[in-house]
Amino acid sequence: xxxxxxFDLVSPERRLASLLVEQVQIPGAxxxxxxxxxxxxxxxxxxxxxxxxxxxxGLAEYVVTGGFAEITATSISVLAESAIARADVTQAHIDxxxxxxxxxxxxxxxxxxxxxxxxxxxxxxxxxxxxxxDHIGLTAR
Amino acid sequence: MPNLKDLKNRIASVKNTRKITxxxxxxxxxxxxxxxxxxxxxxxxxxxxNAVLGGLAAGVGGSxxxxxxxxxxxxxxxxxxxxxxxxxxxxxxxNANISKLAKARVAELQAKGKTVKILTVxxxxxxxxxxxxxxxxxxxxxxxxxxxxxxxxxxSIAKDVLARFDAGEFDVATIFYAKFVNVVxxxxxxxxxxxxxxxxPEGGEGATTxxxxxxxxxxxxxxxxxxxxxxxxxxxxLENAASEQGxxxxxxxxxxxxxxxMIDKLTIxxxxxxxxxxxNELIEIISGAEAL
Numbered sequence: 242x243x244x245x246x247x248f249d250l251v252s253p254e255r256r257l258a259s260l261l262v263e264q265v266q267i268p269g270a271x272x273x274x275x276x277x278x279x280x281x282x283x284x285x286x287x288x289x290x291x292x293x294x295x296x297x298x299g300l301a302e303y304v305v306t307g308g309f310a311e312i313t314a315t316s317i318s319v320l321a322e323s324a325i326a327r328a329d330v331t332q333a334h335i336d337x338x339x340x341x342x343x344x345x346x347x348x349x350x351x352x353x354x355x356x357x358x359x360x361x362x363x364x365x366x367x368x369x370x371x372x373x374x375d376h377i378g379l380t381a382r
Numbered sequence: 383m384p385n386l387k388d389l390k391n392r393i394a395s396v397k398n399t400r401k402i403t404x405x406x407x408x409x410x411x412x413x414x415x416x417x418x419x420x421x422x423x424x425x426x427x428x429x430x431x432n433a434v435l436g437g438l439a440a441g442v443g444g445s446x447x448x449x450x451x452x453x454x455x456x457x458x459x460x461x462x463x464x465x466x467x468x469x470x471x472x473x474x475x476x477n478a479n480i481s482k483l484a485k486a487r488v489a490e491l492q493a494k495g496k497t498v499k500i501l502t503v504x505x506x507x508x509x510x511x512x513x514x515x516x517x518x519x520x521x522x523x524x525x526x527x528x529x530x531x532x533x534x535x536x537x538s539i540a541k542d543v544l545a546r547f548d549a550g551e552f553d554v555a556t557i558f559y560a561k562f563v564n565v566v567x568x569x570x571x572x573x574x575x576x577x578x579x580x581x582x583p584e585g586g587e588g589a590t591t592x593x594x595x596x597x598x599x600x601x602x603x604x605x606x607x608x609x610x611x612x613x614x615x616x617x618x619x620l621e622n623a624a625s626e627q628g629x630x631x632x633x634x635x636x637x638x639x640x641x642x643x644m645i646d647k648l649t650i651x652x653x654x655x656x657x658x659x660x661x662n663e664l665i666e667i668i669s670g671a672e673a674l
Contacts, residue, residue, distance in 0.1 A: 249426070251430065254532065254533055270605075271597050274596075284596070309605075322537075
């Protein structure tokens with residue numbers, strides 16, 4: 242059996258998971274990464290996406306938005322602003338997140354007319370949200 | 383001497399009051415437990431978050447490119463005070479203590495010639511500050527509809543504060559809330575959130591670990607600092623909620639005890655006057671019989 246590593250998933254409201262895992266796939270801001278025991282110490286911010294945890298008890302998936310992950314050789318902690326177990330994600334969640342992102346994009350377009358930076362960021366956020374929805378089979382409307 | 387009927391009514395009414403305060407105390411005790419659990423549950427996140435952010439800030443803080451949220455705007459002319467109080471009263475000195483601290487800070491800042499702006503969270507603080515400092519108010523956050531404090535509530539306050547910061551409305555932001563120590567003691571606290579200040583990272587293992595950063599340190603810092611503001615506000619809101627219930631619990635405990643004492647006193651008075659009436663009647667009967 243593969244080596245295991247301590248993994249914690251915490252949101253501001255509670256600790257969602259704390260267990261030994263074999264590997265975790267983290268939706269990093271620059272792309273997904275898989276962390277296993279003995280990973281180089283890394284800190285990465287998260288984009289909205291799906292966190293896949295492969296532990297001795299099988300696979301667990303969470304939809305996370307915002308926050309960061311701290312990876313060391315002996316522990317992985319993901320601090321997400323919001324994290325919902327995939328089974329609990331409903332169409333309403335996705336709709337709400339997509340709508341919030343779309344509003345933010347509109348807002349950014351009007352506030353930062355001459356600065357592409359924030360507008361692009363907001364557009365990327367929206368695209369990420371829609372991608373999350375597609376990934377777990379709930380299409381954004 | 384008050385007549386018997388009045389005394390009886392009085393005792394009944396104090397007994398009713400005691401029932402109410404007793405009930406409120408028990409409700410607060412239950413709410414306090416829940417508030418404490420919520421505060422406990424948020425602790426791992428807050429601690430981890432601040433540790434990482436503190437480490438990052440220490441690394442980047444010195445450079446000129448450090449984000450404004452960390453290094454400040456360069457001035458400290460305009461102060462924003464975020465005063466967090468309860469939505470409801472009947473909790474002893476809880477609200478008064480927080481507004482007192484805020485008032486003292488306003489006076490201190492104004493004496494130095496600074497501009498002060500106030501954002502209130504919770505109805506009671508707004509009411510108590512309105513008369514003297516109403517002209518300094520820039521906004522109010524209403525949480526009376528909120529049944530259970532969530533991170534989203536903190537996020538919306540943080541969003542408001544950050545929008546004002548980005549618009550250049552203030553240089554320094556401080557939050558006022560009561561730190562929960564135990565049921566009888568809550569300490570009103572002022573905490574500066576912008577520019578962010580961190581406890582110097584202790585020279586433990588955390589400080590010596592060299593991390594790879596993705597995307598890069600500055601981008602992460604820029605992403606995390608606004609979230610840090612929300613996190614701090616959320617932690618303060620939770621502390622405040624626990625403090626409020628603790629304060630209410632001890633206030634209602636006192637009220638219940640006072641009511642009990644009052645009932646005892648009134649009962650003694652009632653018994654005395656009843657005895658006096660009986661004695662009086664007896665004297666009348668005896669002297670009537672003797673006269674025959």
